[in-house]
Amino acid sequence: MAEVDCRSTIADIDFVCTPCFEDDIREQAVKYCPECLEFLCTGCTRHHGRLRISRSHKLVDKDEAKQGSHFGVKAKCLYHPDREIEMYCEEHDMVYCLKCIATDHRSCKGVTGLDDLSVSTDQKRETERLKADIMNIQERLENTDKKTKTNLKSIEEQRNDVILQIEGLARGLVEHIQKLEREALEGLDAEYSLVKGEQEKNVSKLSKAKEEIEQVRSQLQDVDTLDKIQQFVKTKLAQQILNDAVKMFEHNEVKDIQSLYLKENTELKSSVSSSTFLGYVLRIAESKRLPTSRTYKVRSQKEENIRMKNDKTQPCICDVCQLPDGTIILADYSNTRIKRLDVNYKIKDCFDLESYPRGICCTGNTEVAVKLDNNKVWFISVGSSLSKVKDISVKGRGYFGMTYCAGKLWVYDGNGVNVYCMDGTLSNSIGSDGNRHRIFTSIQQMTVSGENVYVAHYSGGAFCLTRDGTVKRELRDKRLAEIRGVCVANDGTVFISGYSSQNIMMFNSEGKCLGELVTKDSGLVNPLSLLFDDKTNCLVAACFSGKMIVYYI
Secondary structure: OOOOOHHHHHHHOOOEOHHHHHOOOOOEOOEEEOOOOEEEOHHHHHHHHHOOOOOOOOOEEHHHHHOOOOOOOOOEOOOOOOOEOOEEEOOOOEEEOHHHHHHHOOOOOOEEEHHHOOOOOOOHHHHHHHHHHHHHHHHHHHHHHHHHHHHHHHHHHHHHHHHHHHHHHHHHHHHHHHHHHHHHHHHHHHHHHHHHHHHHHHHHHHHHHHHHHHHHHHHHHHHHHOOHHHHHHHHHHHHHHHHHHHHHHHHHHHOOOOOOOOOOOHHHHHHHHHOOOOOOOOOOOHHHHOOOOOOOOOOEEEEEOOOOOOOOOOOOEEEEEEOOOOOEEEEEOOOOEEEEEOOOOOEEEEEEOOOOEEEEEEEEOOEEEEEEOOOEEEEEEEOOOEEEEEEEEOOOOOOOOEEEEOOEEEEEOOOOEEEEOOOOOEEEEEOEOOOOOEOOOOEEEEEEEOOEEEEEEOOOOEEEEOOOOOEEEEEOOOOOOOEEEEEEOOOOOEEEEEOOOOEEEEEOOOOOEEEEEEOHHHOOOOEEEEEEEOOOOEEEEEEOOOOEEEEEO
């Protein structure tokens, strides 16, 4: 049998089967699918015709495709696969279908139809660059895949350990509750025995009195047949028995009816009911284990339009929060409403308030709390629409600053921070340090990160507090003036904005300044509030001027 020259065979392949090539197999293509933009070998052609999703595709011969008659098939939209690419958005430097343009890019500059687009003829250099970038990212993905698989094994072990910890914690709480239950039942039995004994004695006395009264009544029926002395004796005896019966009646009538009821430990019930977790499961990023802290840099920035057509005036975003699913909610002070953003930082909808908002925070997977300047906190459900659930009363009418920590609301009232249960009950007040010195003079924004609460202190810097209100550290830098905004990245980096210094500084979790992220000459004017979007690793800054700037870092 003659040997096959593999090199000549490979050289004879003018078009390689696309699916096979993705598995590092070079196989001669015999067909081409204009819908999938793929060359297919004989085996893949049969498989292509059996799949429901590709069964209706019209395949053409490889030679016909080679002539270029089918390479002009329009590509499909990434966001609407049933639509073809027809437009180019210069502002986002991306191609879209007409539906994308109509819904998300109506206000963009430089939207052009592909037929009217002037494209550089030198595409070869761009293609080579893309090939190099693809090879680079393939290598990086392969390395990341190996690390991720290794990490996956260790996380599985850690998960089992945490399960045991959670079960042990829950078991301990249940055992303590069961102990309290036993003690309450023992107390009930003791009190029941006392009350029952007293009532049984009363029943016995009343029964005896009833019998005596009945006997006296019977004896008085024939008293007239007796002589006067005996009548006198019988009458006096009857009077005494009557007097005793009247006293017993009056005594029992004055006494309240006895009843048993449970006086609940409302503090325990409120604490358990308002608790939303047994404990925090924290991630420890690899970067946090390194001796040097991570330093962010701004790659690009974009100003987003947050003004709605029916806004009364330019927006003034005094606070901002993010739900676990990534939804961002803005508190617009000027227009007395909250606004919901979509994934592209565009206004999706809004909800009008009865008074000016002074702070906002996330209180659940689909709920936010909004502090108003009429001493109310509104709880808003965030679903397909925005709707009010309930409200509670708090102090601190005209002051900014509110956050949600460990099942309770922290609200600034001008003198200190009041901690409220979710039913509006005051739980604690934080206002001075161990030396009775006043901690806060003015607060704009508060945020929670793990076990810590960060407070933007207008006149000084930012405070890092424990959950019981103890000051752990202060974060200061002379380049910051009039602190308004504070937020924390998921790696522990703290961002603080200066209202009059018009900049944003970075600090590590130990309070060390890492440098200036955004400088005054970057266009940041009077920032009021900050948010780190952990879904996109972007920093959102809302300014007094009505601007909202997204920093891609």
